[in-house]
Amino acid sequence: MALITHAQRLATQLGGVLPRSVAALRNEGWNPLSGRGMRQVAEVALDELVVTGMTLMSSPPRLARPVEDYAGVAGELVALGVAGVHRDPEPLQVSDIRRVNAGVLSYERMCYDHDPRLVPALAADGHDGVAGAEVVLFRHDDGPRPWLVWVHGAGQGGMSDIVVARVGRIHRDLGFNVALPVQPGHGPRRDRWPAYPGTDPVANVAGMVRAVSEVRAVIGWLGPDATAVALSGLSLGSAVAALVAGLDQRVDAVALYTPILGLNGMIARHLHRWGSSADSVSAAMASEIVSDVTSVIDPLAIDPLPPPQRRLIVGAWHDQMAYRQSALALHERWGGELYWHDGGHVGHLFSGAVQERTEQFLRALTQAP
Numbered sequence: 001m002a003l004i005t006h007a008q009r010l011a012t013q014l015g016g017v018l019p020r021s022v023a024a025l026r027n028e029g030w031n032p033l034s035g036r037g038m039r040q041v042a043e044v045a046l047d048e049l050v051v052t053g054m055t056l057m058s059s060p061p062r063l064a065r066p067v068e069d070y071a072g073v074a075g076e077l078v079a080l081g082v083a084g085v086h087r088d089p090e091p092l093q094v095s096d097i098r099r100v101n102a103g104v105l106s107y108e109r110m111c112y113d114h115d116p117r118l119v120p121a122l123a124a125d126g127h128d129g130v131a132g133a134e135v136v137l138f139r140h141d142d143g144p145r146p147w148l149v150w151v152h153g154a155g156q157g158g159m160s161d162i163v164v165a166r167v168g169r170i171h172r173d174l175g176f177n178v179a180l181p182v183q184p185g186h187g188p189r190r191d192r193w194p195a196y197p198g199t200d201p202v203a204n205v206a207g208m209v210r211a212v213s214e215v216r217a218v219i220g221w222l223g224p225d226a227t228a229v230a231l232s233g234l235s236l237g238s239a240v241a242a243l244v245a246g247l248d249q250r251v252d253a254v255a256l257y258t259p260i261l262g263l264n265g266m267i268a269r270h271l272h273r274w275g276s277s278a279d280s281v282s283a284a285m286a287s288e289i290v291s292d293v294t295s296v297i298d299p300l301a302i303d304p305l306p307p308p309q310r311r312l313i314v315g316a317w318h319d320q321m322a323y324r325q326s327a328l329a330l331h332e333r334w335g336g337e338l339y340w341h342d343g344g345h346v347g348h349l350f351s352g353a354v355q356e357r358t359e360q361f362l363r364a365l366t367q368a369p
Contacts, residue, residue, distance in 0.1 A: 017052065021045040024320060036342070040318060043347030047320035050346055054155055055273045061199045067284035073202055074292035076121035085296040086247055087117050089213045092221040097137075105162065108137040116213035118206055127194060127206035133214050134188060136161070136180040138171045139225075146228040146366050149179045151215060153235030154197065157187025164234070164349055166358075174362055177225070181218050183211045183237065197236070199271075199281055201264045201290045208263060208297045211240045216248050228252045228365050232358075235260060235322060235345070239299055242330070245311075246302030253310035253365045255358065258319055258345045261326040264294045270321075300333050311336025312361050314354055321345040 021044040022032075031037040077085060096111040111134050118128040139145075150165045162168070167178050182189055184207050185196035196207030219229055230253040233241025238259035245254035260266050268285035271278040284290060295301060304311055315327025317340050331338040339357050341348035348354050 017045050017048040020048050021320075024318060028318070039347075040343050043316075043344030044318050044320055046346045047318075047344040051270055051321050052273055055270050058198075061271050061274060061278045061281040063281055063284055064200055067287050067289055070201060070289050070293055073121045073124075074289050076119075077205070077296045078292050080119060080121070080296065082243070082296050082298070082302050083247070085119055085122070086209060086212055086243065087119075089114070089116065089217040089220065092217040094221075095132075102159075105168070107162075108139065110135050110137055112217075114210075114214050114217060116210045118209060122202065122206040122209060125202055125206075127203055127210075131184065131193060131210070132189070133184075134182045135218050136182070138167055138178040140171075140175070140177060143177075143225045144227050145175060145177045145225070146230065146362075147177045147179060147222050147226045148230045148232060148362065149181065149215060149219060149222075151181060151211075151231070151233040151237030151240045152183065152186065153237050155186070156234075157182045157189065161187075165232070166355060170359075170362065174359060175366070176230075176362065177222070179218055179222060181211075181215050183207075183240070184214075197263060197267065199267065199285065201285060201293050204263050204267075205293055205297055208240060208243075212243045212247070212297075215240060215244050219244070219248060219250050223250055230255070230362055230365055232257065234258065236263070238322075239263060239297060242299035242304065243297060243302065245304040245306060246299070247305075249305050251306055253306050253312075253361070254304055255312040255314070255361055256327075256330065257314045257354075258316050258322050258348060259299070259313060259326050259330055260322040261299065261329060262291070262294055263297060264290050266322065269323075299330060304334055304336075308335045310365065312357070313338045314341060314348060314357070315339070316341045316343060316345050316348045318343055319345040 021041050024044050092112050094112050097108050099108050113130050114133045115130045152161045161180050170176050171178050184194050197204045229251055231241050231251045232255045234257045238256040245251045264285045268282045271282040311334055313327050313331050315324055317324055341351050341354055
């Protein structure tokens with residue numbers, strides 16, 4: 001019976017993709033008969049399709065305990081703040097580097113063990129400890145070179161990141177070395193501890209703190225071979241990149257693509273697709289207590305260290321996953337440049353204009369005096 005109910009729910013939500021997409025555009029000066037208008041509705045529908053699939057193909061949402069039980073953790077984290085929760089990582093110790101040749105691509109996959117040394121408020125539920133981490137590397141034979149560290153979004157972490165980040169062009173034509181860290185719970189780490197993200201608000205915060213620590217460890221490792229370090233983050237990875245840019249002075253430039261704010265709150269906004277069965281979990285994830293827990297991974301709570309001319313935010317005006325309000329709020333807090341793609345969250349990945357602006361941003365870093 002549960003399987004039938006879930007299948008019906010999935011069918012209903014998928015059947016609503018196009019009507020929801022049209023409704024999202026209707027009051028936005030949208031012309032459905034123009035080529036631009038057809039592209040926009042296709043991109044919004046793609047957002048709806050992806051977020052519906054990611055939400056409903058995962059396990060039904062539940063909380064391990066009542067939201068009130070998180071109050072103690074919330075108080076401890078608020079008292080520590082962002083700087084107190086994110087500890088400087090230990091130097092990265094490589095356990096293995098192997099070269100991979102796949103057709104025209106040649107890259108290295110580096111493995112290392114990492115312990116983020118979580119504060120007690122996060123470590124108490126078993127989220128702390130050593131985990132195997134990975135990063136994909138594209139390196140030139142000579143050096144030092146400028147590096148781009150690119151942090152992927154939710155559901156990524158595999159070889160598709162090479163295409164999404166346009167690594168070939170950035171590596172070959174712009175002359176950058178490129179590092180693609182794999183976040184916990186993604187790509188080849190999908191079936192390994194720790195799982196991330198989900199509907200445990202403390203585990204989500206611990207997972208992002210771990211991801212931030214891993215990226216900082218990678219930056220420390222590549223530092224001696226870098227003339228400059230640019231850091232980019234996409235969607236889920238945008239929050240990681242934003243936090244690293246505010247904590248690590250080795251970052252020279254930072255670019256965020258379709259950024260998110262408030263990981264737990266964002267998850268809550270999409271749980272309605274489960275129907276009334278998710279109402280209690282959604283309310284808990286959006287609660288003030290969980291907001292306090294999440295405050296230590298809030299990019300708005302920290303100033304980026306790169307100067308304004310080296311800060312880029314790329315927002316999608318019709319973003320149905322992270323929403324345009326996140327990009328607007330970050331730009332108000334950060335300054336720098338805000339570049340708009342006039343379509344959806346996923347659609348910006350295929351935009352030639354976004355690619356061109358990205359390359360301009362990276363070239364400016366290499367041409368800096």
